[in-house]
Amino acid sequence: MTGTGPLARFxxxxxxxxxxxxxxxxxxTVTLGPAATVVLxxxxxxxxxLLRTLNGLVPHxxxxxxxxxxxxxxxxxxxTPTRSLARRVQMVCQEPEAQLVLSRVASDVAFGLENAALxxxxxxxxxxxxxxxxxxxxxxxxxxxxxxxxxxxxxxLAGALALAPRALVLDEPCSQxxxxxxxxxxxxxxxLGERGVVVVVAEHRPERIGLAGASTLTLHGGRIAxxxxxxGGGDRAEPRVPRRAAGGGGDPVxxxxxxxxxxxxxxxxxxxxxxxxxxxxxxxxxxxxGKTxLLRTLAGLLPPLAGTVARRPVRIAYLPQDPxxxxxxxxxxxxxxxxxxxxxxxxxxxxxxxxxxxxxxxxRDPRDCSVGERxxxxxxxxxxxxxxxxxLDEPTRGMDAPARASLGRVLDRLTAAGAAVVVAxxxxxxxxxxxxxxxxxxxxxxxxxxxxxVAAAPGGRRAS
Numbered sequence: 150m151t152g153t154g155p156l157a158r159f160x161x162x163x164x165x166x167x168x169x170x171x172x173x174x175x176x177x178t179v180t181l182g183p184a185a186t187v188v189l190x191x192x193x194x195x196x197x198x199l200l201r202t203l204n205g206l207v208p209h210x211x212x213x214x215x216x217x218x219x220x221x222x223x224x225x226x227x228x229t230p231t232r233s234l235a236r237r238v239q240m241v242c243q244e245p246e247a248q249l250v251l252s253r254v255a256s257d258v259a260f261g262l263e264n265a266a267l268x269x270x271x272x273x274x275x276x277x278x279x280x281x282x283x284x285x286x287x288x289x290x291x292x293x294x295x296x297x298x299x300x301x302x303x304x305x306l307a308g309a310l311a312l313a314p315r316a317l318v319l320d321e322p323c324s325q326x327x328x329x330x331x332x333x334x335x336x337x338x339x340x341l342g343e344r345g346v347v348v349v350v351a352e353h354r355p356e357r358i359g360l361a362g363a364s365t366l367t368l369h370g371g372r373i374a375x376x377x378x379x380x381g382g383g384d385r386a387e388p389r390v391p392r393r394a395a396g397g398g399g400d401p402v403x404x405x406x407x408x409x410x411x412x413x414x415x416x417x418x419x420x421x422x423x424x425x426x427x428x429x430x431x432x433x434x435x436x437x438x439g440k441t442x443l444l445r446t447l448a449g450l451l452p453p454l455a456g457t458v459a460r461r462p463v464r465i466a467y468l469p470q471d472p473x474x475x476x477x478x479x480x481x482x483x484x485x486x487x488x489x490x491x492x493x494x495x496x497x498x499x500x501x502x503x504x505x506x507x508x509x510x511x512x513r514d515p516r517d518c519s520v521g522e523r524x525x526x527x528x529x530x531x532x533x534x535x536x537x538x539x540x541l542d543e544p545t546r547g548m549d550a551p552a553r554a555s556l557g558r559v560l561d562r563l564t565a566a567g568a569a570v571v572v573a574x575x576x577x578x579x580x581x582x583x584x585x586x587x588x589x590x591x592x593x594x595x596x597x598x599x600x601x602x603v604a605a606a607p608g609g610r611r612a613s
Contacts, residue, residue: 154183154223156181156182156183156186157180157181157219157221157222158179158219159178159181159217160218160219160220161177162174162178162215162217162219163176163177163216163217164213164215165215166211166213166517169213169517173198174195174198174202174371174372175370175371176372177371179366181347181349181366182316184347184363184364185342185348185349185362185363186364187350187351187352187355187364187366188200188351188352189351189367190367191369191550192519192525192549193519194369194370195370196368196519197351197519198371199351199366199368200240200320200349200351201240202221202226203234203318204238204318205226205229205234205235206231209230210231222234236265237314237315238315238317239310239314239317240319240320241317241320241322243547245298245304245306246301249301249304249308253292253293254285254290254291254292255276255290257308258280259311261308262275262276262312275312276311278311279311282307282310282333283303283304283330284303284330285303285307288304288437297325297436297441298436298441298470298471298542299326299330299437302322302330303326303436306322306334315345316347316348317338317341317346318350319349319352321352321353321546321547322334322350322358323352323354323357325546325575327436327575328577330435330436330575331357331358334358338358339359339360339361342360348360350363353548353549401459402424402461403423403424403458403538404424404458405419405422405446405456405457405459406419406420406456406457407419407420407456408422408453408456408458410442410453411451412442412451415454416439417439417594418594420595422588422595424570426568426569427565428570428585429564429570429583429584429585430569430571430572430588431572431573431574431580431588432444432572432573432588433574433575433588433589434589435590436575438590438593439590439595440573440575441470441542441573443590443595444542447540447571448465448467449465463536464492464534464537464538465538465540466532466534466540468541468542470542470546472520472524472527472546473516473523473527476527479514481502481510481513482498482512485502485529489533489534491534492534494533494535496535501532502529504555504562505528505552505555505559506555507522507526507529510522515527520546521547521552524544525548525552528544528556528559536563537567538568538571539568541570541571541573543573543574544556544572545579553582560572
């Protein structure tokens with residue numbers, strides 16, 4: 150493959166995951182490249198499966214059945230081992246934590262280069278160049294487990310970039326990046342395109358990364374579709390319904406005073422913050438600013454290093470960034486019933502499943518779902534407890550526009566019932582959509598937004 154030829158050709162290609170009764174990709178005939186390609190589609194449409202085919206994870210790693218023909222970088226992808234395709238095509242998955250194998254940032258970025266037996270000096274230079282391009286050189290000696298989700302996403306990107314691939318395949322690369330990281334990635338992808346690197350990106354919000362001159366491929370139900378996905382691939386599938394002013398009144402449901410928090414070392418400080426029932430407080434700030442640390446401390450999962458955290462004796466729901474950490478049973482319905490058994494709740498599950506668009510997935514194994522579908526599944530699993538304090542960490546990770554809209558409706562219902570909600574997000578547009586009050590982390594300090602309450606976008610939620 151060169152920068153002037155196509156990256157891949159699919160000819161009447163269909164693929165079934167092991168045990169699946171319907172194909173994830175069906176009768177696909179399409180050519181990708183030589184220009185960049187943006188792959189669109191709602192959650193579960195087959196985007197990730199298509200991308201995994203480009204570096205051989207489908208079918209060689211995942212197994213299952215394949216029919217038809219796929220040529221990638223001039224070789225038969227169905228007969229070429231993944232280790233060979235990976236020399237030509239590098240992929241960064243939706244779940245970057247699954248790709249990080251070594252304990253330190255620089256070591257992990259160097260991992261692929263060392264396996265390729267490059268000289269030590271070349272490895273050092275490539276690692277530094279890739280880390281600087283992604284804005285993580287200052288993290289080179291940090292432990293991977295101490296990084297935020299957005300920082301881990303950048304580490305995975307750096308590892309792929311360091312290998313100087315002829316094609317770079319990215320699955321939802323902006324899902325946990327802050328605006329600065331997203332802008333840096335957009336610039337980087339433009340530069341790679343100018344160098345002849347073929348870029349293929351699956352992204353629910355393609356406007357964030359630009360990719361001038363890119364072709365568009367839209368999938369629906371594993372097949373090529375016309376037009377854009379439901380909701381147009383933007384931030385909202387429909388206007389939000391304005392609701393009453395923020396602040397449910399009364400005593401706070403949660404509060405923190407003179408708080409110093411972190412996993413063994415101070416990461417974030419807060420003088421005096423709190424939240425009442427009937428409101429959504431959004432915590433924003435750049436990747437690594439301490440959003441997850443603050444949320445875990447409010448949840449009681451991380452003890453304060455100093456100061457105090459107070460919570461009313463209410464049911465608490467905590468959604469971590471990695472939805473797989475909550476999903477262990479054979480079906481989504483079993484996950485929700487387990488939550489209800491533990492907490493002695495018995496409300497019917499069907500309304501919650503329908504509210505999050507999960508009815509058709511209720512009896513599927515969550516591990517067979519897309520990341521966006523698993524995110525909704527994990528959200529349903531924690532909400533089945535009917536919580537009164539809801540703590541959500543990057544809840545829209547991998548979500549398409551309809552799912553983002555359904556999340557907004559769920560938050561409206563919860564706050565209308567008196568629940569206190571805290572959302573940690575790197576996405577300022579999400580904060581503007583759902584929040585009543587904004588808490589910004591600046592240089593490790595948690596302070597109310599200098600602008601006051603979040604202004605409502607046109608047709609969006611009132612936050613005054």
